[in-house]
Amino acid sequence: MAGGEPASGAPASPGDLVRRHRLSTRLWHWTNVVAVVVLLMSGLSIFNAHPRLYWGEYGANADAAWLQIGGEGERGFVQIGNTRIATTGVLGRWTDENGRTSTRAFPSWATIPGYYSLAMGRLWHFFFAWVLVIAGLAYWLTSFVNRHVQRDLAPTRAELAPRHLWQDIRDHARLRFPTGAAALRYNVLQKVSYLAVLFVLLPLIVLTGLTMSPAMDAAWPWLLDVFGGRQSARSLHFIAAWLLVGFIIVHIVMVVLAGPVNEIRSMITGRFRLPGTSEEARLT
Amino acid sequence: MSVQVSRRKLIGSLGAGLLLSGCDSWSRSGRVKHVLGSAETLSMGAQRLILGEATLAREYAPADMSSMFRVNGNRTADTPQYRRMLANGFADFRLIVDGLVRRPLEIPLERLRALPHRTQITRHDCVEGWSAIGQWTGVPLALLLDAAGLLDQARYIVFHCADSFGATPYYESVDLIDARHPQTILAYAMNGQPLPEPYGAPLRARIERQLGYKHAKFVMRVEAVASLAGLYGGRGGYWEDVGDYAWYAGI
8 A cells, every 4th residue: 555645635535536556566476366367277287297295395196195196087086094085187187278188186277288298397387486486585675665554454453453353254145345535555465464374374385395495405494394304395385386376366365355346446546545434445 | 162162260279279289390390499499598507506416315214205106208228238247247337437538447346336326215207297215226327427537528428228118229328527427426225225127227327316317228339428519419318309308407
């Protein structure tokens, strides 16, 4: 949020078009849209080369996997521990757009490239990993310097009171969104989830990714100790990627419910029309 | 009718298909590969910056070892010469060290076993994602390079191997930093036994700070070169030549 002053300088009221997102936030947002989508899909390509996950330092086909995606006979399955879930048609056994059946874990529509190539998956993944890291570090720095983190993202003590948190959860559950000037500030659930993604999930994804690198493990052996070994890091990298997908799904649902045109415009141009009553909000 | 077709095409290309088909045709384009591959240079530069030349990969205790070390790549070298050598326990095997060196060497396996050696329990990380921990004993490559005397023009060390995929022989290469790294050995023993055939008998390179495909098996010859351009496919390794894999496999 850029502060939310209306263009005129007068106090903001419903219907006003006000400045909302800073340029740094908008640039980072759309850079990440591209980087995260490519990283996720090329990551699934890489996973397909060995669709088994382990805990500890080592793990290969003879070792017990806590998660496995595979095909057996005519069926595809996901196995978590000793529990097998049938996923024929989607995971482990699926048919591509040319009618060819494959027993790779993730289907071609979910991977980059759409054909099986570990080498190309790695080329896409590491290029956009650098994009994610450089953009992320730049955004971190900018957001502390321009006080976006301290002013807009850090929850106040009052917001963290259990009563306030509960009220915010109830408002979300009832899809009751703030109107007027209150819509300019992030609510506490937004603050907590943005902070968690910015300072927990993204660093976790980057560091567990680095722990899979034999050179990084030589340079920073503490990575192996922090994550409990290379194969644990690979498992955590996979889990963290799906947590990020979960965040993105909720994020998109909230944008759609809060008025997609107004919300997306504010992330492109930075300008946001203050919602009035819920009827007015729906019109934006 | 034509309107419907074009609309369907339009909708199809505007959907997720745009990204997917775009990435697929881009993945096959040389220019895009080149741009994406620039990240390899960046990764290597960054890792070399924070990694001391002699910084060791972690070594593990015997209790940490995999009970079953996965065999990958070629399980054997399927040539008459190799089968003959294997049958008589590599008694007539000679490791060749040549190229840009002052004194080319031909070293029998028995002589290699008598040289100063290093034993290390390390983690082998395959590019596919799995890992296995095993114990390796072998001659430090730096020792052989010093005995042969590298010429100033030498920039890379190439491992020529007895195994092949179809008619294409396997080979790998490293620069002098990894070649001279204290943990870079030509291993003749694994887990306390003479190196078994599927793991690359008689000699296998261990390049502990890079991924598994750099650890060439069935090594017959070590060559010092100034450039990788003239060798085989010119990219410094079998998988680099045939499959777009990175020459620097530190990640």
